[in-house]
Amino acid sequence: MGVTRLTRHMFLWSMAIIYMFAFASLYVQIPGLYGNEGVLPVRLVEPRVNGSSLVLEQIHAHPSLLWLGPRLGLDLDAQQAMELLCLAGALLALGAALLEPLRDSLVFFCLWALYLSLCQVGQDFLRFQWDSLLLEAGFLTVLVAPLNLLRCATFRHHDAVTFWLARWLLFRLTFGSGVAKLASHCPSWWGLTAVNHMFEAQGIPLPWSWFIQQLPDWYLKLGTVGLLVTEIAVPPLYFAPIRSLRLAAFYIQATYQVKLMFLGNYGFLPLLSLALTFSLLDDDHISYWLGHGKKKRTKTWPQTIMSLLVVLAVFAVIIYGTKVLFTLEIDWDARTITSKTAFTQQQFGNLLKLVTGPTIWVGVLSLTWEVVAAMLGCVCVRGCLWKLWGLVQWAVFASAAVAMFAISVVPYSSMEQVYSSKILPEVRQAYSLVERYRLVSAYSLDSRMTGVAGRSEVILEGSMDKNTWTEIEFMYKPGNVGVAPPVVAPHQPRLDWQMSQAAQGLAKQSPWFTGLVHCLLQGNKDVVRLIQTDSAQYPFSQAPPVYLRASLYRYWFTQTTQDGSGPNEWWRRDYAEEFYPAVQLGDATLEAMLNQHGLKEKFPIQPSPDSPLAQVLRQVRGHVQTLPGHLVLWSLLATVATIWLLKTLLSGVLGGRKAKPTPAEPKAKKAKDQPAEKSASASSLKAGRENSEESRRDADKSPKKRK
Numbered sequence: 069m070g071v072t073r074l075t076r077h078m079f080l081w082s083m084a085i086i087y088m089f090a091f092a093s094l095y096v097q098i099p100g101l102y103g104n105e106g107v108l109p110v111r112l113v114e115p116r117v118n119g120s121s122l123v124l125e126q127i128h129a130h131p132s133l134l135w136l137g138p139r140l141g142l143d144l145d146a147q148q149a150m151e152l153l154c155l156a157g158a159l160l161a162l163g164a165a166l167l168e169p170l171r172d173s174l175v176f177f178c179l180w181a182l183y184l185s186l187c188q189v190g191q192d193f194l195r196f197q198w199d200s201l202l203l204e205a206g207f208l209t210v211l212v213a214p215l216n217l218l219r220c221a222t223f224r225h226h227d228a229v230t231f232w233l234a235r236w237l238l239f240r241l242t243f244g245s246g247v248a249k250l251a252s253h254c255p256s257w258w259g260l261t262a263v264n265h266m267f268e269a270q271g272i273p274l275p276w277s278w279f280i281q282q283l284p285d286w287y288l289k290l291g292t293v294g295l296l297v298t299e300i301a302v303p304p305l306y307f308a309p310i311r312s313l314r315l316a317a318f319y320i321q322a323t324y325q326v327k328l329m330f331l332g333n334y335g336f337l338p339l340l341s342l343a344l345t346f347s348l349l350d351d352d353h354i355s356y357w358l359g360h361g362k363k364k365r366t367k368t369w370p371q372t373i374m375s376l377l378v379v380l381a382v383f384a385v386i387i388y389g390t391k392v393l394f395t396l397e398i399d400w401d402a403r404t405i406t407s408k409t410a411f412t413q414q415q416f417g418n419l420l421k422l423v424t425g426p427t428i429w430v431g432v433l434s435l436t437w438e439v440v441a442a443m444l445g446c447v448c449v450r451g452c453l454w455k456l457w458g459l460v461q462w463a464v465f466a467s468a469a470v471a472m473f474a475i476s477v478v479p480y481s482s483m484e485q486v487y488s489s490k491i492l493p494e495v496r497q498a499y500s501l502v503e504r505y506r507l508v509s510a511y512s513l514d515s516r517m518t519g520v521a522g523r524s525e526v527i528l529e530g531s532m533d534k535n536t537w538t539e540i541e542f543m544y545k546p547g548n549v550g551v552a553p554p555v556v557a558p559h560q561p562r563l564d565w566q567m568s569q570a571a572q573g574l575a576k577q578s579p580w581f582t583g584l585v586h587c588l589l590q591g592n593k594d595v596v597r598l599i600q601t602d603s604a605q606y607p608f609s610q611a612p613p614v615y616l617r618a619s620l621y622r623y624w625f626t627q628t629t630q631d632g633s634g635p636n637e638w639w640r641r642d643y644a645e646e647f648y649p650a651v652q653l654g655d656a657t658l659e660a661m662l663n664q665h666g667l668k669e670k671f672p673i674q675p676s677p678d679s680p681l682a683q684v685l686r687q688v689r690g691h692v693q694t695l696p697g698h699l700v701l702w703s704l705l706a707t708v709a710t711i712w713l714l715k716t717l718l719s720g721v722l723g724g725r726k727a728k729p730t731p732a733e734p735k736a737k738k739a740k741d742q743p744a745e746k747s748a749s750a751s752s753l754k755a756g757r758e759n760s761e762e763s764r765r766d767a768d769k770s771p772k773k774r775k
Contacts, residue, residue: 072227072228072231072347072349072350072351073227073351074351074354074355075231075346075347075349075350075351075354076212076227076231077168077171078343078346078349078354079209079212079231079234079343079344079346079347080164080171080176080209080212080213081164081165081171082339082342082343082346083176083205083206083209083343084161084162084164084165084170084171085161085165085339085708086202086336086339086340086343087157087158087160087161087164087179087183087202087206088158088161088162088165088704088708089335089336089339089558089559089701089704089705090157090183090202090336090560091154091155091157091158091161091182091183092154092158092700092701092704093335093336093558093559093560093697093700093701094154094186094194094560094562095151095154095155095158095692096692096693096695096697096700097193097561097562097563097598097697098147098150098151098154099147099594099597099689099693100563100587100592100594100595100596100597100598101193101562101563101598102146102147102150102189102190103147103592103594104145104146104147104673104676105587105590105592105594105595105673106147106583106587106592106594106595107193107563107580107583107584107587107595107598108191108192108193108580108583108667109146109147109667110134110146110147110150110189111145111146111147112666112667113189113191130188131184131185131188131504131505132184132185132186132188132189133153133181133182133185134146134149134150134153134185134188134189137149142679142681143677143679143681143682144677144679144681144682144685145674145676145677145682146189147676148676148677148681148682148685150186150189151685151688151689152681152685153182153185153186154182154186155685155688156182157178157179157182157183158704160175160178160179160182161179162704162708163175164176164179165708166708166711166712168216169216169217170216171213171214171216172213172214172215172216172217173210173211173213173214173215174215174217175213175217176206176209176210176213177210179206180203180206180207180209180210183199183202183203183206184203184505184506187199187203187506191580192566192578192579192580193562193563193566193580194562196562196565197509197511197512197513198334198335198336198337198340198560200506200509200511201241201337201340201341201509201511202336202340203506203507203509204237204506204507204508204509205234205237205340205343205344207505207507208230208233208234208237208472211230211233211465211468211469211472212227212230212231212233212234226442226461226462226464226465226466226469228438228441228442229435229438229439229442229462229465229466229469230465230468230469231347232347232434232435232438232469233469233472233473234344234346234347235306235307235344235347235348236431236435236473236476237344237476238303238306238321238341238344238345238347238348239303239304239306239307239427239431240476240479240480240510240511241341241344241511241513242298242299242302242303242321242341243299243300243303243304243427244480244483244510244511244512245299245511245512245513245514245515246296246298246299246300246303247300247420247483248483248511248512248513248515249262249296249299249512249514249515250296250300250413250416251416251417251420251483251515252512252515252516253413254515254516254517255520256516256517256520257292257296257517258409258413259408259409260289260292260293260394260407260408260409261285261288261289261292261520262292262295262514262517263288263289263291263292263295264285264288264289264292265517265518265519265520266514266517267280267281267331267332267625268281268519268523268623268624268625269517269518269519269520269523270332270333270334271332271333271334271545271564271565271568271569272332272333272544272545272553272554272556272561272564272565272568273332273333273546273553274330274331274332274333274553274554274555275552275553275554275555276331277331277332277553277625278552278553278625278626278635278638280331281625282625282627282628284404286404286405286406286407289407290405290407293390293394293396293407295324297386297390298320298321298324301386301389301390302317302320302321302386303317304427304430305317305382306348307430307431307433307434308382310375310378310379311350312375312376312379313378313379313382314348315348315349315353316379316383317348318345318348318349321341321345321348322342322345325338325339325341325342325345326338326342328341329342329557332557333544333554333555333556333557334557335557335558335559335560336558336560337513339558392410393409393410393411394407394408394409394410395407395408395409395410420483420484421484421486421487424481424483424484424487425487428477428480428481431473432473435469435470435473439466439469439470442462442466443459443462443466445458446458446459446461446462447459471498472507472508474495474498475495475498475499475502475507475508476508477491477495478491478495478496478499478508479499479508479509479510480510482510483510483512518572521622522622522623522624522642523546523622523623523624524568524571524572524620524621524622524623524644525545525546525547525567525568525571525620525621525622525623525641526567526570526571526581526618526619526620526647526648527539527540527547527618527619527620527621528540528585528588528616528617528618529616529617529618529619530588530607530608530612530613530615530616531613531614531615531616531617531650532611532613532614532615533614533615534614534615534650537617538607538608538613539607540588540599540606540607540608541599541600541605541607542563542564542567542599542600543561543564543599543600543601543605543696544556544561544564545561545564545567545568546623546639549623549637549638549639549640549641550636550637550638551638552638553638554698555698556697556698557698558701558705559697559698559700559701561598561697563584563598563599566578566580571620571647575618575647575648576661579664579665579666579667581618581648582658582661582662582665582667583662583665583667585616585618585648585651585658586653586658586662586667588608588612588613588616589612589613589614589616589651589652589653589658590612590653591608591611591612594693596609597693597694601694601695601696614652615650615651615652616648616650616651616652617646617648617649617650617651618646618647618648619643619644619645619646619647620643620644620645620646620647621641621642621643621644622641622642622644623639623640623641624639624640624641625638625639625640626638626639626640
């Protein structure tokens with residue numbers, strides 16, 4: 069693969085933006101989710117400090133920075149410690165997004181450690197697959213980012229090796245998710261009707277999800293076929309030796325991720341997946357985008373034609389295979405395209421057994437190529453010291469890349485049990501040692517489609533007398549049938565998402581729900597703000613309800629009207645069953661559930677510290693607690709965009725005042741960029757001795773191979 073300096077910069081900038089969104093989104097929800105009187109108080113699971121244990125031993129036992137507060141002399145409670153970590157992460161990520169020197173390996177290590185610390189105590193609300201994906205991608209960013217703050221050497225032959233890990237992660241994410249959809253034996257995926265229900269059943273639908281749901285069934289089934297092909301047939305092209313195939317795979321996956329951004333409130337997941345697709349690009353293609361130069365023609369016409377024929381042949385095979393495997397037929401009379409799966413679950417299982425091993429070996433060969441190419445680049449550097457320094461860097465980062473690849477095989481191979489049993493015991497042991505740090509994970513996004521018989525929703529109701537019940541409307545999740553779905557991305561309303569997940573099972577399978585009911589009966593304002601930041605929209609803002617209950621409803625999008633106008637009501641719903649019985653404070657049923665789930669107070673709540681740092685945290689909290697989370701994130705995004713625009717305008721103005729380069733300057737640049745020819749004549753060396761000496765000094769430090 070070509071030089072990846074520009075693509076790495078794009079990847080690092082994207083990761084900084086994603087971290088900023090993740091920390092800021094979580095920060096606005098901490099008091100209600102993890103506060104001293106929140107749904108799942110973090111103080112109940114806070115790791116206890118053992119003064120006799122070494123720091124490294126405590127980090128290994130509890131990989132979280134929360135317990136370091138007392139050692140550092142910080143007078144903060146558990147909630148304030150979480151807020152401090154979130155604020156530090158958001159500010160550090162904002163700085164990295166705006167200032168290139170802060171896109172440093174040490175900075176990204178701090179961001180990863182901060183997010184890991186939060187996930188370790190986040191319980192059910194921080195166990196989504198996108199949290200695991202951010203932790204794994206975040207750790208890879210530590211390896212990809214340079215050491216700007218330590219002023220290390222500018223050339224890094226190992227960059228292609230570490231950046232390759234992002235490509236391998238992208239493959240595991242997309243291919244693993246695609247395989248999981250069919251391996252789950254879900255009738256919706258096998259019947260190609262998953263997309264027919266996807267927009268209605270997604271965690272938090274968008275307003276235009278209603279309009280997409282009105283599309284013809286045959287068209288939505290075709291969308292299911294396209295999704296499966298994108299996630300199963302395209303990912304192997306990530307490792308294709310032909311550059312055009314990798315670029316084609318990039319455009320397909322990038323288009324798919326951009327489409328996800330506009331078709332669902334998936335938080336930062338599509339942004340993170342899109343950032344990983346940058347690993348399929350090279351600097352020549354980015355320069356062509358930016359108009360900085362023309363594409364280099366390094367191939368002869370026969371080679372170009374042969375490469376084009378191979379690309380066309382590969383996609384012809386994919387298209388033909390799609391037609392055969394999914395029985396695509398055009399019905400000219402009805403003007404539709406029919407589709408159905410032409411293979412059985414047994415045949416797919418047999419195919420999975422055949423391809424799991426080869427995909428791993430393709431990864432081995434691709435990584436080996438990058439490692440060997442990086443080593444040759446180090447060997448070809450002039451000067452013994454530079455060569456030795458390059459080889460030391462190569463050895464360290466190549467070893468890290470091989471180790472990361474080896475342990476990632478364990479969760480990846482779990483999709484096929486036969487091959488999973490063949491993994492070396494030493495590799496499994498290494499994976500077990502680092503599993504608590506969530507360096508690698510298995511991914512199976514949307515493996516089973518819910519909402520086939522209607523979208524399940526838990527509706528909370530409160531009452532003062534147990535006779536008249538009033539529904540409690542959430543800001544984001546469906547409730548009132550006449551309210552349009554909201555636009556909240558990249559904010560991740562974790563309580564609303566968990567409410568949708570809880571509706572797929574029983575109340576006892578979601579212990580946090582009992583904590584939510586208990587907090588609402590107590591009238592906890594921080595928890596109420598998770599539901600409605602505007603107190604006027606909360607029916608019990610004056611006094612908490614005496615009784616609470618929850619019912620399960622089935623929701624469906626309404627159909628279009630005859631005149632084709634927009635919906636008067638977005639949803640229709642039917643009562644299904646009781647989800648949670650009516651309870652009140654002191655109720656025996658409620659107390660039993662609190663004890664059962666470990667939510668009952670064992671010790672009295674200590675008053676919050678009043679240290680200067682704690683006062684600052686309360687001041688910051690006071691400014692944002694009344695703002696909806698999505699507005700906070702949009703404000704951050706607008707701030708970053710404004711600063712970038714100002715920087716661009718200022719650089720353009722200042723750049724226009726610079727003197728034009730003299731005709732000699734391009735020659736000097738050319739001499740610096742290109743390797744010196746051994747066959748240069750003595751007369752030319754005499755005539756340009758000064759330029760030649762400068763060129764030779766720069767060439768000794770250049771990582772490019774000399775002819």
